[in-house]
Amino acid sequence: MNEEIEARCCSRCRQDLPRTAFASNKSMPDGLQAYCRECSAEYYRQRQEAKGKKVRAKVPVPPGHKRCPQCEDVKPHSGWERNKSSSDGWASYCRECRAERNRISYFKRKYGLTPAELDVMIAEQHGICCICLAAPAEHVDHCHETGRVRGVLCFSCNAALGQFKDRPDVMRRAATYLEGNAWKPTLVAPGVYQLPS
Missing domain, CATH: 3.30.60.130 (Wheat Germ Agglutinin (Isolectin 2); domain 1)
Known part of the structure; x- marks a missing residue:
């Protein structure tokens, strides 16, 4: 008799099913589970629900x-x-x-930062960059020494802070320069410059 077409009875639903309807189990004498695949899945779902866990439904793919x-x-x-x-x-x-x-x-x-905390930061800034007050806030700015988050900036302002290496003194001189107060350091000795006050 061929074992592939031989029917077997499920211990749960009591139906005679082909051997292919059962999963393998090497500890059983015939090498198959006692329950058919459908009954095993239903039994598993009931046990998980009894524990308060959710089992997702099988979706045909x-x-x-x-x-x-x-x-x-x-x-x-x-x-x-x-x-x-x-x-x-x-x-x-x-x-x-x-x-x-x-x-x-x-x-x-x-x-x-969690997504909710990031959304709160952007909402507190009304969705715009803290520096230019024009572009949308999209890039998190942080202190490279402490790691503390300072705010959310636009790409240009965040890149500018990086180019100025987060040095306030250099940024102040850059602002003074842009306002038209251009000045140049005076050479007082070889390699020594005096900055105007």
């Missing part, structure tokens, strides 16, 4: 597609990054959700 656990959308493989270490060769989350998760992780790791 067509070939060439994958379901994202965050947005719960079924998307084609073109919406996923490759991942050689995963069992199916694709990342766990779709491109959009993965980018959002990486963004949240970056702000938490680098600045200690």
Whole structure:
């Protein structure tokens, strides 16, 4: 008798089903689970719900597609990054959700900010840069010595602070220069300059 077409009775639903309807279990005499796959899934769901845990419903996924656990959308493989270490060769989350998760992780790791705290900072600034008061606030500015977050700036103002190396004295001279009070240091000795007061 061929074991592949031999029927077997499920201990739970008491139906005679083909052997392919049962998962393998090496500790059993015939090498199969006592419950069929459907009964095993239902039993697992009931046990998890009894513990107060939620079990997500099984969603049919067509070939060439994958379901994202965050947005719960079924998307084609073109919406996923490759991942050689995963069992199916694709990342766990779709491109959009993965980018959002990486963004949240970056702000938490680098600045200690959650998305809600960042949104509050931007709202306190009315959504505009603290320095130029014109461009939208999009870049977190922080002190490179202490790591303390100072505010949210536009790209240009944040880059300008970096170019001035966060030195207030240099920025004050730059402001004086822009206001038309141009001055030049006086050479008093080789390599020694005197700055006007």
